[in-house]
Amino acid sequence: MTTELTEKAKENLRRNEESRKKDSKYIKLQPGNKMTLHFDPEKMEPVEREFDGKKNIGYQYAVTDPNDPEQPEKFFTVSKRNSVHIDTFLAEGQSILKVDRIGAGKDTQYIIRPA
Numbered sequence: 001m002t003t004e005l006t007e008k009a010k011e012n013l014r015r016n017e018e019s020r021k022k023d024s025k026y027i028k029l030q031p032g033n034k035m036t037l038h039f040d041p042e043k044m045e046p047v048e049r050e051f052d053g054k055k056n057i058g059y060q061y062a063v064t065d066p067n068d069p070e071q072p073e074k075f076f077t078v079s080k081r082n083s084v085h086i087d088t089f090l091a092e093g094q095s096i097l098k099v100d101r102i103g104a105g106k107d108t109q110y111i112i113r114p115a
Contacts, residue, residue, distance in 0.1 A: 027063060027076040029101035031108070036098050036115045037063040037076060041090045047077060052106070059083035066096050066115070078110065085112045 005013075029035055043062030048055055060077045076099075078086065089097055089112070100111040 025072075025074055027074050029099065029110075031101055031104045034098065034100045036066060036096065038066045039063055039076075039086060039090060039095050039097060040073075041095060043073075049077060059086075061086065082110050082112060085110075089114060 027035065027037065040062045045060055046057050047060045049058040050056075058077045058079060059082075060075050062073050063076045064073050065071045086097065089095075094114045096115045098113050098115045102109045102111065
């Protein structure tokens, strides 16, 4: 049985989501979401992470929201393939990048381009 949520209930859910995002030190894009991020080329490192029970190396970048300088620095972790794209832009001096997430799970792709 499903029921339609009231506007108050929907607002409560939105507030909880915003609170979780604000409290997290990691950037997590949902499928279909886009975000512009400022990457700090002096703050990046390989990190071990687990996906589907397998450990592999990801690349963690310190990022900030260029549209909200009050927000604290967060971390954005990507695969080796996506790291190559980010590093190419950083090497060219382009540190503000637009990141689009397409798909979910193993089918996730990130489109990374200069903002």
